[in-house]
Amino acid sequence: MEESKNTTWKIDSTHSEVGFKVKHMMISTVSGSFEEFDGEVKSSSEDFKNAHFSFSAAIDSINTKNKDRDNHLKSDDFFGAENHPKLTFTSKSFDGETMVGDLTIKGFTKEVKLDTDFNGVAVDPYGQTKAGFEFEGQINRKDFGLAWSSVTEAGSIVVGEKVKLVVSIQFVKQ
Template identity: 65%
Template sequence: MKTNWKVDPTHSEIEFKVKHMMISTVSGSFSDFDAAIEAEDDTFKNAKFSFTAKIESISTKNDDRDTHLKSDDFFNAEKYPQLTFKSKSFDGETMVGDMTIRDVTKEISLQVDFNGIVEDPYGQTKAGFEATGTINRKDFNLNWNAVTEAGNIVVSDKVRLIANLQFIKQ
């Protein structure tokens, strides 16, 4: 019998990190997202994970940068309002699935730590996961870049993804 799990957004976060000028790291997050799991059992092996994030909810703690990220130079939030991920396989450690950003879908691989299942004080059963991976933003047509006078690239092509997710058994 399949079990459905729904993300607990209060205890979850979706973040990304990208090198700026190749010397520092800028972090960002999405505050408006949804995720679900359909699982055969509590091991979550071969469970189906799905995830969406609203591009308008992107935050790097800098309004000008956030506006630039929402523009056509990057995500084009007006035309492509969300990014999605749908898993194809999960062996308990590695999750492979299709990520769609803008109008591009690519297969990506995420390393997943399953942190266990607990029952909270209110009788809800919860499961926790941390997923990490790296994508090349240019694979998804996030092509904008600039080069400084000294020849430094302003924004790295590599973007690290970090998802700390807590799910509630339905």
């Protein structure tokens, strides 16, 4: 495969969402998202197999619809946004259904697997070629140094360790 045949695709942030879900007190689920993110794909084939994906999100853009909680998540108890302003992901392999790559949060890098739905390619009304993907996976937040923990008087864990990643991305062919 020649490098010159690679096509670059950039994230269309207005048609993309980067979200997560985590248990609160083990009885309900809190959803959140990152509002500022960027990334691209370099692909040599229309099915994107073996394409190279790279992604980053600004920690300061975290949004769980609760300012106090968002500020706590930005603190050193969790993401440490002041010293670690971004999380990053770089793919190692993609077979069309599963993406494997390195996720770095708060200076900790771990390999993660993401179930992937490639929703196809379409041309929008303005003549831009777009490709849509949905990614889902799960991480343990403590693997990335997000170790804050608390227990209620009744013994319930306040924040679950497992975090579900739910990402819907539309890319624009460059």
